[in-house]
Amino acid sequence: MKAYVFPGQGAQYVGMGKDVYDNNPMAKELFEKANEILGFRITDLMFEGTDEDLKQTKVTQPAIFLHSVILSKTLGNEFQPEMVAGHSLGEFSALVAAGALSFEDGLRLVYQRAMAMQKACEIKPSTMAAIVGLEDSVVEEVCNAIDDVVVAANYNCPGQLVISGTFEGIDKACDLLKEKGAKRALKLPVGGAFHSPLMEPARAELAEAIENTRFDIPVCPVYQNVDAKPQTDPANIKANLVSQLTAPVRWTQTVQNMLADGANHFTEIGPGKVLQGLIKKVDRSAQTDGVSQLQ
Known part of the structure; x- marks a missing residue:
């Protein structure tokens, strides 16, 4: 088809x-x-x-x-x-x-x-980050544990998930996800936290x-x-x-x-x-x- x-x-x-x-x-x-x-x-x-x-x-x-x-x-x-x-x-x-x-x-x-x-985006400055090399469940677990707005936003393909949230939330999540073994945790050049x-x-x-x-x-x-x-x-x-x-x-x-x-x-x-x-x-x-x- x-x-x-x-x-x-x-x-x-x-x-x-x-x-x-x-x-x-x-x-x-x-x-x-x-x-x-x-x-x-x-x-x-x-x-x-x-x-x-x-x-x-x-x-x-x-x-x-x-x-x-x-x-x-x-x-x-x-x-x-x-x-x-x-x-x-x-x-x-x-x-x-x-x-x-x-x-x-x-x-x-x-x-x-x-x-x-x-x-x-202007009401609350925010951003997104691409996480590569981790299971979706691991990324979700880390996001859920952070005391700020940060969520899984784009399930793009196995091993690639984009997260979305406040600048502080994204920074915390990226640090924790690198510790968990993410190959990359890269902030994206976007205007705000889409799909959050x-x-x-x-x-x-x-x-x-x-x-x-x-x-x-x-x-x-x-x-x-x-x-x-x-x-x-x-x-x-x-x-x-x-x-x-x-x-x-x-x-x-x-x-x-x-x-x-x-x-x-x-x-x-x-x-x-x-x-x-x-x-x-x-x-x-x-x-x-x-x-x-x-x-």
Whole structure:
């Protein structure tokens, strides 16, 4: 079975999407529509901005969403997903690609999400760190024992878990996890503690926007981050999207469930190759490829 997966924050790069804009009239129209909806020319920042421009959450999230979704639309009849999933922000790309959300509504929600997350980061300075080389249970145990906000945030693949929390909590956790034998405990260059209780203000803000947005039944199951299970019911999809901001991304479990349900070919649509690498670490025999430029 053919599965399509969509990347999240961190995959951005200067120049992303320019070949699509320049060579596909339908894509150019969608990019221009996005500029109108957002109220600024995000295409200028994507094509000719700086790394610093693209690192701003309010730019990064819609930029990656646009690159992924517009690329999927340029595939035309070739795009026949039997299941889809997206990593964090990528879940919105997956939902639009699978027809659960319109392009316009998806972009508006992504932008609202980005702005709400930016605000939450400013309320309480916080960060994330990648932990490599330990069992998930060991990382969870250490996080639970710390008297501060620090939680498991992204279950990326066996032996790689990202934790999220206050600066103090993350520092304590990194020291303890190195003592436990972690190969790496590396703080990430992110704006805040995504997928942790510190995103509660953003969750509350986004909940209203999601509730007021129309969701349709997708053309195929969408495996969501919160429970790693296939969803087609719009009410469940909405509830999981709201929970996603403060809950961990269960990517390892998502890939395992997709494989168990018959996925044998994963195509990553959007910038970078991160998800292809993570899928291979879950199952070396899985067939992976990517679409990051106009075909």
